[in-house]
Amino acid sequence: MRVLYGCSALLLLVILAPRVCEAGKILVFPSEGSHWVNMDIILQALHSQGHNITIVRSSKSWYVKENSSCYHIYTVQVERSSYQKLANLMTEFLKFERGALSLGFLQMAVGMIGSFVDVHKIIGEYALAILEDQELIRILKDTKFDLVLTDPCWGTGIILAKYLNLPLVFNVRWLTPIEGHLAIAPSPLSYIPITRSGYTDKMTFFQRVKNIFFHLMSQTQRYLVTKLAYQPICDKYLGPGNDFNDMVLDADIWLMRADFVFEYPRPTMPNVVYIGGFQCKPPKPLPQPFDDFVQSSGEHGVIIMSLGTFVSELPADITKKISAVFAELPQKVIWKHKGAKPDNLGNNTLVVDWMPQNDLLGHPKVKLFVAHGGTNGVQEAIYHGVPVVGLPLFFDQYDNLLRLKERGGAKLLTIQTVDKDNNFLEAIQEVLNEPSYTLSMQRLSRLHRDQPMEPLDNAVFWIEHVMRHKGANHLKAESYRLPWYVYHSVDVIVFVAGAVLLFLLTVFFSIRCLYTVMCKRKVKRN
Amino acid sequence: MRVLYGCSALLLLVILAPRVCEAGKILVFPSEGSHWVNMDIILQALHSQGHNITIVRSSKSWYVKENSSCYHIYTVQVERSSYQKLANLMTEFLKFERGALSLGFLQMAVGMIGSFVDVHKIIGEYALAILEDQELIRILKDTKFDLVLTDPCWGTGIILAKYLNLPLVFNVRWLTPIEGHLAIAPSPLSYIPITRSGYTDKMTFFQRVKNIFFHLMSQTQRYLVTKLAYQPICDKYLGPGNDFNDMVLDADIWLMRADFVFEYPRPTMPNVVYIGGFQCKPPKPLPQPFDDFVQSSGEHGVIIMSLGTFVSELPADITKKISAVFAELPQKVIWKHKGAKPDNLGNNTLVVDWMPQNDLLGHPKVKLFVAHGGTNGVQEAIYHGVPVVGLPLFFDQYDNLLRLKERGGAKLLTIQTVDKDNNFLEAIQEVLNEPSYTLSMQRLSRLHRDQPMEPLDNAVFWIEHVMRHKGANHLKAESYRLPWYVYHSVDVIVFVAGAVLLFLLTVFFSIRCLYTVMCKRKVKRN
Known part of the structure; x- marks a missing residue:
């Protein structure tokens, strides 16, 4: 037996009598x-x-x-x-x-x-x-x-x-x-x-x-x-x-x-x-050139790469290494890249200065997202359940990607090591070939979408x-109106500690005083 | 220009494609x-x-x-x-x-x-x-x-x-x-x-x-x-x-x-x-006997009183005082009361052992709620925007009512003083006659009802x-998995304080050692 979500009845009510x-x-x-x-x-x-x-x-x-x-x-x-x-x-x-x-x-x-x-x-x-x-x-x-x-x-x-x-x-x-x-x-x-x-x-x-x-x-x-x-x-x-x-x-x-x-x-x-x-939404159909390119990818599917809005170009040596790795892959690649095109670009790689990122991530042929880890891109990857190879540049990007990695949905590189050995290629192949990455991202996607609103x-x-x-x-x-020492009850702690100390000192000196008096009496009696 | 709430578009979508x-x-x-x-x-x-x-x-x-x-x-x-x-x-x-x-x-x-x-x-x-x-x-x-x-x-x-x-x-x-x-x-x-x-x-x-x-x-x-x-x-x-x-x-x-x-x-x-x-919902029409009684109240309206589910009866002296006060009022009163009926009950007072509390609170003729301050009753008073005279008995009831009082929607008595002087009568008259109580509760009602779901x-x-x-x-x-001393970083604080102390001691003894050596040399030279 399948039943509607609990909220649907309410939703209907709200629509029938919409608040304005x-x-x-x-x-x-x-x-x-x-x-x-x-x-x-x-x-x-x-x-x-x-x-x-x-x-x-x-x-x-x-x-x-x-x-x-x-x-x-x-x-x-x-x-x-x-x-x-x-x-x-x-x-x-x-x-x-x-x-x-x-x-x-x-x-x-x-x-x-x-x-x-x-x-x-x-x-x-x-x-x-x-x-x-x-x-x-x-x-x-x-x-x-x-x-x-x-x-x-x-x-x-x-x-x-x-x-x-x-x-x-x-x-x-x-x-x-x-x-x-x-x-x-x-x-x-x-x-x-x-x-x-x-x-x-x-x-x-x-x-x-x-x-x-x-x-x-x-x-x-x-x-x-x-x-x-x-x-x-x-x-x-x-x-x-x-x-x-x-x-x-x-x-x-x-x-x-x-x-x-x-x-x-x-x-x-x-x-x-x-x-x-x-900012995430169900994908719209891709514009013609993108759609043609994606459809031509066959069973291998498509990788997309973007480094966000702030960085227009990476250093040439890194760009060249990335380009070489992409050229080795059976997948098609759409690369959002604003600088000079590297001269070793493979036939499978389409360099663009804009791409419909949300629609691409929502396309069933897109298998992997090479991302710098800005909050927007990470959230879109979660929404569409696409695994990530992360290439963080600065600020919070490493930390954002770490959250995906921790949950099994991403593999991380650093900009210092991306052009070393076969790091980049191996990361891409691992994420593409091990189903756990995609499954983890799909699980996150289900959790993320399962909200009341x-x-x-x-x-x-x-x-x-x-x-x-x-x-x-x-x-x-x-709390927003309290000074820090009140918020943390520092004044109360100092007051209570002071009161306890005063009490202990009073007791101590009273006993000492009493002891002295008694000793004196004893001496007198003797 | 009046526009629909932002959520309505979504609500429509959810209904058109209901999640199951x-x-x-x-x-x-x-x-x-x-x-x-x-x-x-x-x-x-x-x-x-x-x-x-x-x-x-x-x-x-x-x-x-x-x-x-x-x-x-x-x-x-x-x-x-x-x-x-x-x-x-x-x-x-x-x-x-x-x-x-x-x-x-x-x-x-x-x-x-x-x-x-x-x-x-x-x-x-x-x-x-x-x-x-x-x-x-x-x-x-x-x-x-x-x-x-x-x-x-x-x-x-x-x-x-x-x-x-x-x-x-x-x-x-x-x-x-x-x-x-x-x-x-x-x-x-x-x-x-x-x-x-x-x-x-x-x-x-x-x-x-x-x-x-x-x-x-x-x-x-x-x-x-x-x-x-x-x-x-x-x-x-x-x-x-x-x-x-x-x-x-x-x-x-x-x-x-x-x-x-x-x-x-x-x-x-x-x-x-x-x-x-x-638990709050729009009021249903009142059952016949209640409806007849409420309609008979004329312009003065109705007061309802309930002390919740746990207390079946109040001490007789208090019950009698309450009854006497009610008898003095021009309003009609519905009183949920399980014990023996006091013998001084006024003609305006209907004693019942159950009442449709939510429907009564939502009725436009109900002007005041005499409540013990259980969470349910307080929330219902907020939902329907009805001002309260509070008569807290125990547990959290005083604190619940205090939240209403603080926001201008209630007047509070205590069970020790309810039968003294004219406390109860004056409280009821004040809440009925000063519009600020009703206006405050209506403001709370608007805020409470203005939720996405x-x-x-x-x-x-x-x-x-x-x-x-x-x-x-x-x-x-x-946090739920951390021991208290880790949660509060006590171990880190002790460690850092220890390290700083060790450092200071090392510096202190080094200087003292150096000073001693230098003094000795000076003495030798002399």
Whole structure:
């Protein structure tokens, strides 16, 4: 006997008597690269629900276009140099990850923190450009928006939401520049690995020691970024007593781009909504050239490769090695690659500068995904149940792929070793030939899809919830308003310890006093 | 412009292509009173989805009937005395709350812990009766259930799930005998009040000191209950190394009978699903006698009063006072009351031994709910937006009502003072005459109802999720498997502190050594 899901009866009810929501006015301060690609998907969904979307973009934005048929767009002028610095940073990171910079760990750590501060100072300039554009500010105030939606990996939207006194919703995974949960939820470091530690939720003793060290480093980084890049703007435009980190904690809803099929289970908070994989959808038919190419692959199927939105080209020696490995395979390969084509490209390899990644991953002929490990790609691989050979470049990419590896769905290489020996070829062959990789990813896919509500609809629901109730104060914990020593009951512990000590000392001295008096009496009597 | 909710498009899709679920076999170990009333609602929903429900009840159960047209029921024989003790405990509590027992706080605390241990020993006997019934055990093993569903305020289901090696789902708010979250989620005592403390999430310094003390007391109680009532059964039937508390943490899904409109926002875990208010539903038309009575109330409307499932009668002096107050009111009153009717009953008061509480609360003529503050009643008041005059008796009832009071929806009395002066009358008049009480409850009602999914459907979804995936391991945090000193990184802190101390000592002695050598040389030279 087969029965319908429990929820279907409810769903029918909701459709028969649909609840309605006034069209809202949403103000967006976007970020760049895949962060914008993500945001755009949510904005499209909100737009299709009839909401009005206003975006304030920087004049040098790489991804957010100046004109749009769906959104109202305002552009503020910023210096070209600033965005160039962002691009330079990526190249620096890539060099470091390859071991091409002859720097020690500490040198690199200090350099990285410095670079992060610089990058966020540049983003601060984008916030300043908005705040100093009096005409724009007048329009933003007059429009009476319902909320600000922003990706808090950049601080602009956080400051502007406070300045305009609007409810705030985050589309978040990173927060200037720590993993979002570390700012809002209790995070015991005994089983929550810090990003870039390369650890899982099962750590040895010495891994736990180092994990705490990594945590202190990332907190230092966060402190400096806040202090040097954003707090001065808050002090100038919001007045004293407006702490940037308090403003972060004051966000109404955190739409977290993760779920617990991808992320290790960990403590969370009532105003965190998990929307991991919201960008995934059933595949559409492939455009003609892609379809022809995929169909021609026969029984061997297709491998697709992409290194994401930020890295336009890999060093030539690595590209050449990858190309040579692909040429050896019986599979067809679609390779998203923007740089110069390597001269040893095989006949089986199609190099493209764009591909319909979601539709390809959902195609039954696609057998393997060579991925850099950005959150988007990893979530799409999970959604479609496609195994991965991971080639992480920087940031969280190794950690993201590690989560797939741990669950049996991926094989990992590093950029230092990908061109050594037969590493890359062997990894591809292992993942293609051992069914466990595909089976593991299919299991993750089933788990991920088995949710009461599609993640994108969940995101739209909670954004509309904030609009309907003018915030989500009822979901914000009191913890966000406590100083650290109260939160951790340090004052109570000191008080109780003091009281116990005082009691013990009193008892001790009383006994000693009593003893002395008694001894004296004894002496007297004698 | 008005637009449909974001979720509607999805809902349509789900209905057009409904996901299906095999009919499951669910084994239930129920509890008593309102806990069973709750469980029955979920079981009815599961039954209506085609799942097979098997219940193992105790022969002396007050609420779980021996025969059912919906469920397979097995009855195990237990001593009558055991259930009587449960009833005696309630009477004792009521006396204590009234100040009728001339006991000091410590005497009462010790007495309460002792009573709790006794009660759980009795529940342990129900577990033993099942384990020793070899024919029943054979049937339970042969049936190959998909999961055990239980309310962990009684430990029976937890032990049996382990014994039968089945996935485990909790329908939970209390856990032998602490609030469920305290066992599974990080719970900073700086803003999480312990039940029966009477505090909110905003505590003064001395309240926080006392809150920690209450926590230690409830943990002691939990330790003793586990150690004396359940662990011996685990040791005997499950073999060594099966810790009862570990088995609690190993539950797959915790269906928590709360939500964050009712409960203070606090940390939670991925396998906790909030189903607060799942028992609430739109009102049905009232049965004839109730409808006639309600309609006769005119513009003044109706007050309803109930003290829940456990307390059958209040002391006569209090009953008489309540009756006198009701007689003074222009409203009609429906009073659920099982004891002897007071002789001063007014013409406006209808005493009943059952009432359709949900349908009455949803009736527009019902203006006020006089409630003892059980979770069910409080959730129903929130759902229907009816203000409350609270008359808490024991356990969590004061704390539940405090949550309503804090949010402006209730006025609280205590059982010690309800019959003093005009307390009761004034409370009723204040709540009826000041619109803020009704407006606050209506605001809570709007917030509570604005969820992506009905709580009962959510409960059914996650039970089916566990059946589909044979557990929910992917949602269980690694923290549940760590010893406390690892979880809190105590070993790392001791190690690092030791290493730093060693380093400092080495530096100190090296310098001292160097200084001594240099001094000696100086002396020699002189």
